[in-house]
Amino acid sequence: MNKEQLSSALQLYFVMGSPNCVQRPVDVLSEAIKGGITLFQFREKGHGALEGDQKYALAEELQYICRKNEIPFIVDDDVDLAIALKADGVHVGQEDEPIESVREKIGNKIVGVSVHNLEEAKEAMQADYFGVGPIFPTKTKEDAKPVQGVSVIRQIRLAEIQIPIVGIGGITEKNASEVIRAGADGVSVITAISQAGNVREAAAAIRKEISACSKR
């Protein structure tokens, strides 16, 4: 996947694991795909998260749904799982494995890195994309850094760093366009899709907002 294709795939990046769902994760993912998500990250974290064989089995099921629908499948944090599943990529945080070692293990697959300021972005120039957050208040990540709005996205763009960016944290249909206008290629969303009464409609509403103000 080249940079243009990745930028396009990042438009509506749905992130989820079983603790984020009120319905069955396979149903949530299937409905989110029908609503128009463009990329998926399996993030099995938080209270009640599956481990071991159960985590692996759920990852396989979700990857199968992604493959059938040509949605790239990214694994959060767990580089060994990403390699075992031949996932399309992996996403790592600042506290996870360093990007150099991830890159060495995973080769030319997609590597995303969470960054919270310009300095971290400059240290992670081997990344294929940056996840910048938390943009808005979120209840999903217990150890989230302080909320900073869209300012870090603007700073990275002003520094003429061209790596694709997704904003994350508290993003909904109502505020997604602000993130794109600040210079992001897309938005990463957990709760606004995974816990919506109608998952398909929630995804479609966010996708519509992004398409309306996209640079393309």
Ligand code: 3NM
């Ligand atoms: N990472 P929701 S915020 C997984 O700031 C994650 O890096 C963040 O969930 C960061 O869409 C976050 O439910 C949680 O707010 C996003």
